Amino acid sequence: MTDELVEGVRAGKRRAIARTISLVEDCGAEAQATLAALHPHTGQAHIIGVTGPPGSGKSTLVNALALHFRKETAEGGSRTVGIIAVDPTSPFSGGAILGDRIRMRDLAGDRGIFIRSMASRGNLGGLAWATADAVKVLDAAGYDLVIVETVGAGQAEVDIARTAHTTVVVEVPGLGDDVQAIKAGILEIADVFAVNKADLEGADHAVMALRMMLDLDAGGGQTVMHHGRLMEVVTAAQQAPDKAGEVPVWRPPIHKTVATRREGIAALADAILAHRAHLEGSGSLARRERERAAAELETIIQQEALRHVLARTDRVQLAVLIDQIVQRQVDPYTASQDLMASLGLS
Amino acid sequence: MTEKKIRVLVAKPGLDGHDRGAKVIARALRDAGMEVIYTGIRQTPEMIAEAALQEDVDVVGMSILSGAHMALFPKVMELLHEYGMDDVLIVAGGIIPDEDVPALNEMGIRGIFGPGTPTDQIVEFIRENVS
Numbered sequence: 001m002t003d004e005l006v007e008g009v010r011a012g013k014r015r016a017i018a019r020t021i022s023l024v025e026d027c028g029a030e031a032q033a034t035l036a037a038l039h040p041h042t043g044q045a046h047i048i049g050v051t052g053p054p055g056s057g058k059s060t061l062v063n064a065l066a067l068h069f070r071k072e073t074a075e076g077g078s079r080t081v082g083i084i085a086v087d088p089t090s091p092f093s094g095g096a097i098l099g100d101r102i103r104m105r106d107l108a109g110d111r112g113i114f115i116r117s118m119a120s121r122g123n124l125g126g127l128a129w130a131t132a133d134a135v136k137v138l139d140a141a142g143y144d145l146v147i148v149e150t151v152g153a154g155q156a157e158v159d160i161a162r163t164a165h166t167t168v169v170v171e172v173p174g175l176g177d178d179v180q181a182i183k184a185g186i187l188e189i190a191d192v193f194a195v196n197k198a199d200l201e202g203a204d205h206a207v208m209a210l211r212m213m214l215d216l217d218a219g220g221g222q223t224v225m226h227h228g229r230l231m232e233v234v235t236a237a238q239q240a241p242d243k244a245g246e247v248p249v250w251r252p253p254i255h256k257t258v259a260t261r262r263e264g265i266a267a268l269a270d271a272i273l274a275h276r277a278h279l280e281g282s283g284s285l286a287r288r289e290r291e292r293a294a295a296e297l298e299t300i301i302q303q304e305a306l307r308h309v310l311a312r313t314d315r316v317q318l319a320v321l322i323d324q325i326v327q328r329q330v331d332p333y334t335a336s337q338d339l340m341a342s343l344g345l346s
Numbered sequence: 347m348t349e350k351k352i353r354v355l356v357a358k359p360g361l362d363g364h365d366r367g368a369k370v371i372a373r374a375l376r377d378a379g380m381e382v383i384y385t386g387i388r389q390t391p392e393m394i395a396e397a398a399l400q401e402d403v404d405v406v407g408m409s410i411l412s413g414a415h416m417a418l419f420p421k422v423m424e425l426l427h428e429y430g431m432d433d434v435l436i437v438a439g440g441i442i443p444d445e446d447v448p449a450l451n452e453m454g455i456r457g458i459f460g461p462g463t464p465t466d467q468i469v470e471f472i473r474e475n476v477s
Contacts, residue, residue, distance in 0.1 A: 015430055018402035026350045094351070095376035101397060102386035108393040115400055119351070119381045 002030060006037040009141050014114060017141050021116055024133040035133055038140040043289070045082070045139040045146045046276050049160035051126060051186065052170030054152025057196040059085065059103035060259040061170060062149050066107055067262070068269045069145055080112040082138030085149040086128055089119040096120075100149060114138060126150035126157030132296065135163060153186055161189035162295050165288065166275045168268070170194045171210065173202035187213060190252045192271045198256035198264065210254050250278050312343055352380045352476055354405040357394040358387045359418040367440065367461075368409040374465035375407075375472070391418055395425035403434060404476045410440040416449070423453050435475050439463070 005023070008016020020038075024031045050058050050065075066081045085100035098117035107113045116134065123129045127150055138146045150160050161167050169190035187210070195206045253271045257264035279285040321339065324330040330338075340346040356372045358365050365387050372382045383401050385393065398406050406426070408419065419438065426434060437457035438450065447458055457471045 014399055018400055022353075022402045089381075090376060093377045094379040096381045097372055097376050098381060098383045099386075101383060105386065105389075105393070108390075108396060115397075117383050117401060121351075 002033050002037065005034055009038060009137060010041060012141050017114060017137060018116070020137045021118075021130075021134045024137065025118065025121075025128070025130045027130070031133070035136060038136055041140040042136045043139070045135075045143055046166070046273075047135055047139070047164045048145060048147045048272055049150065049164030049167040050147060050170060051150040051153045051157065051160050051167065051189075052194075052196075053172070053175065056152075056170045056172045057259045058149050058152070058170050059100040061168075061194060061196055061257065061265075061268075062100075062147050063104045063106055064257075064259045064262045064265045065269055065272075066104070066113055066147065068265050070110060070112055078112065079144035080142070081114075082135075082141070082143035082146040083107075083113065083115045083149070084118055084131060084134050084138070084146070085115065086118045086120055086126070086131060086151050088151050089121045091122070094122075114141075114143065120151050124157070125159035126153045127159045127163065132163050158186060158189050162292060165279060165285070166191045166272050168192045168194055168272065170196050171206055172197045173200045173206045175206070191250065191275045192268065193252055193254040194257050194264075194268055195254060196257045196259055199258050199261075203256055207254050207256060214251060214254075248278065248282055250275065250282075250284075309339070309343065309345070313339065317342075352405065352472065353383065353401060353403045354380050354407055354472070355383045355385070355394070355398050355401060355403045356407045356409070357385055357389050357397070358409055359389050359391060359394060359422065360410050360412050360414045362387060362409075362411045362440075364411065365409070367411075371407060371409065371439065371465065371468065374469060378469040378473075380469075380472070391421035391425060394422050395429060395431075398426060398431060398434060399429045405435045405437065405472055407437045407439065410438070410442075413441065415440070415442055416446060419450060419455060420453060423455070433477055435472065435477070437468070437471070439468075 005016050005020050009020050020034055023034060050062055052058055062083060062085070066083060069079045069081050072078050083104070085098070087096055087098045087100060089096045096119035098119060100117055101115060104115055107115060118128050118131060118134060120128045127148070131148060135146050135148060148160060148164060150157060167189050169186060169192075171193060173195065193210050195203055195210070197203070255264050255268045255271060257268055259265070279288065321330070321335045325332050325335055337346060354375050356368050356375070358368050368384070372384045375382045383397065383403065385397055394406065394408070406422070408422065410418065415438065423436070426432070426436075432454075436455045437459065438455050439459040442450070442458055442460060450458060456475060457468070459468055
């Protein structure tokens with residue numbers, strides 16, 4: 001079964017790809033064996049994350065981007081695109097409604113595109129536990145680009161930055177003031193910004209607020225708040241050319257888009273590809289790959305360690321410890337230490 | 347971590363403009379703990395079969411009100427067969443006259459649920475018949 005699936009995925013057979021993704025979603029020993037066989041064939045695709053608040057137009061933007069990447073352009077030929085769209089699982093029933101395909105109907109019938117909807121299955125952080133593994137399946141199947149659309153994310157769902165090479169953060173006009181823009185979290189992970197629904201009032205303000213945030217990062221200050229309005233100031237530093245020999249710094253570009261009318265899509269797509277080129281040119285790609293492998297390994301070790309500890313822990317002993325914590329006889333840190341000590345792990 | 351979930355494609359073939367029924371079903375299946383892929387109205391048989399293939403669903407539920415079921419359902423069944431998806435449970439709902447039911451059953455559409463069917467009954471049927 002495993003060999004057949006692996007062969008099918010490598011040959012780009014859609015049924016095999018779909019079944020393998022189900023397998024990794026449901027975990028288990030077979031999933032691990034399949035992923036192990038696919039691992040050497042991964043690492044080719046450009047993984048693009050698309051994240052942003054609910055209703056910001058992520059699915060429509062992914063639809064427009066995929067259509068664009070399928071076209072032959074001056075910069076290069078058409079690219080095949082795998083898409084993983086994550087929607088939330090109900091915390092009450094464990095069920096989910098996955099509706100991202102509704103906005104991607106333009107992509108139907110194109111054999112160069114594979115779309116998979118995925119429920120978050122209780123994972124926080126904007127992705128499902130199995131999203132990174134599903135990306136590997138599409139990568140090994142030979143898709144040039146893999147686009148991952150996260151759950152509608154607020155401020156702290158930043159897992160995508162660990163999965164993607166290039167993270168696109170989608171903003172829309174009118175969501176918040178310029179202090180929202182300097183808070184920690186989702187805005188920090190952007191490699192490229194899309195201000196979608198840019199035909200709505202406030203689009204320019206949203207762009208300026210983002211630009212001000214980026215200026216603070218750079219220690220500059222070209223965009224300033226003056227009498228309650230954001231204004232641009234041209235400074236000498238901004239006009240000075242970069243010093244030769246310095247490692248180039250990537251400043252996330254900000255693109256206005258109207259995804260429903262496919263406006264601004266070409267420029268956004270170019271920025272995404274330029275970011276990948278920057279990663280390759282600056283040596284950041286290798287560093288990011290290493291960080292990603294480290295994070296992935298750490299997560300797997302955590303899960304495995306937890307499984308081992310729980311497997312070796314007496315259920316009654318665990319229940320007694322929990323009771324003691326509830327009755328304030330012991331604190332959870334001490335309880336955990338005692339448990340580890342009893343297993344010889346401290 | 348995660349366990350096996352029943353995945354269902356809820357599809358609206360043809361030119362119906364309304365999908366309240368399909369949404370009610372989608373919601374009921376969600377509340378029964380299933381993962382429901384909903385693709386919106388005006389789906390062609392090709393779009394439905396392709397979505398079923400890519401999403402690796404256990405169940406395809408089609409809802410149709412326009413009367414075109416005898417034209418569209420056979421095409422979907424044919425494509426699913428072509429994709430090697432004969433093990434998928436196919437159910438249908440909407441406005442389907444009784445006299446068409448035997449022919450649809452013959453085609454491999456195993457559950458047919460008309461207006462007023464309690465959603466529990468559909469959930470039950472899916473749980474019992476998913477292989």
